[in-house]
Amino acid sequence: MARIAYDAATAASFKAVREIPRGGMDAWEDAVRRHLNPSAGMTIVDIGAGTGAFAAAFCDWFATKVVAVEPSEAMLALIPERPGLRIRAGHAASLPLPDTCADAAWLSTVTHHIPDLAAAAQEIRRVLRPGAPxxxxxxxxxxxxxxxxxxxxxxxxxxxxxxxxxEETCEAFAAAGFAPTALEPVPQADIASLAEFLERADALRAADTLMRSLTEEEFARGKEQLRAAAAAPEAPTGADLTSSLDLLVLR
Ligand SMILES: C[S@@+](CC[C@H](N)C(=O)[O-])C[C@H]1O[C@@H](n2cnc3c(N)ncnc32)[C@H](O)[C@@H]1O
Structure with missing residues (x-):
């Protein structure tokens, strides 16, 4: 069970405000390229692919084959078509794929939704070729x-x-024979200004697990601070607006 229901309304909000515009993904393209060394013909399994932003990007950037696996019908319906992209219903602990068929597994903002990470790690071990990240x-x-x-x-x-x-993630994957090889924060440029972030705040609250966890008062307080900062003459611009998630690589 995911922490939130990825129904049609959430899927639409996710597509509108959570997907990083392609121009803001350069650091992710670079990081994945460095750790994967992709080549045409490789198969990447995108687990919990959502609306397919990364699945489509991998096809476009690397010309690899991608299998996008996603449990929510509403999210899956929004995955764009690409040559080389297959879309499958499934979840991390039950991948609709044969043994040792894939050259990499990609999980983006998914691990906290997976009820049994150790079971998922075993299933990922099953579908990956030996040595695949x-x-x-x-x-x-x-x-x-x-x-x-x-x-x-x-x-x-x-x-x-x-x-x-x-540590908990590494432990779950260690039991399936994986060891960590890298951990790095990778920035994304997904907003152009604080005013844009403020504009998106309500839609983000509908589409983001963390934003949903706030009380009305906490949400209102954050928005108020954002409003004041966005209006200030020294409001941040450019690189100061980036946010980073971690990339953890295991083999
Ligand atoms: C925050 S979204 C991330 C979507 C996409 N990976 C991205 O980064 O744009 C989390 C996704 O994980 C999916 N999900 C939830 N539980 C899952 C599970 N047990 N196995 C695989 N995916 C799951 C949800 O349906 C949702 O599409």
Missing amino acids: VLIRNAFAGRYERLRIVHWFPETTRLLDTYPSV
Whole structure:
């Protein structure tokens, strides 16, 4: 069971305000390229692919084959078509794929939704070829100093602290024979100004697990601070507006 229901309304909000515009994904393209060394013909399994932003990007950037696996029908329906992209219903502990068929697994902002991470790790082991990496893009408990959402809505740490930590994630994957090889924060440029962030706040509250965890009062307080900062003459611009999630790589 995911922490929120990815129904049609949530899926539409997610597509509108959670997907990073392609121009803001450069650092992620670079990081995945460095750790995966992709080549045409490789198969990446995107687990919990959502609306397919990364699945489509991998096809476009690397010309790899991608299998997007997603449990929510509403999210899955919004995945764009691409040559080389197959879309499948399924979840992390039950992947609709044969043994040793894939060259990498990608999980983006999914690990905190998976009820049994150790079972998922075993299933990922089954479908990956020996030596293939697992790339996890996520916020982890205790590591949120570069998260914009925490800066403006600090009470989101209440829920963030219940997400699997890096240590817990490594432990779950160790039991399936994976060891960590890298951990790095990777920035994304998904907003052009604080005013834009403020504009999106209500829709984000509908589409984001962390924003949903706030009380009305906490949400209103964060928005008020954002409004004041957005109107200030020294409001941040450019790189100061980026937010980072961690990339954890295991092999
Ligand atoms: C925050 S969204 C991330 C979507 C996409 N990976 C991205 O980064 O744009 C989390 C996704 O995980 C999916 N999900 C929830 N539980 C899952 C599970 N047990 N296995 C795989 N995916 C799951 C949800 O349906 C949702 O689409």
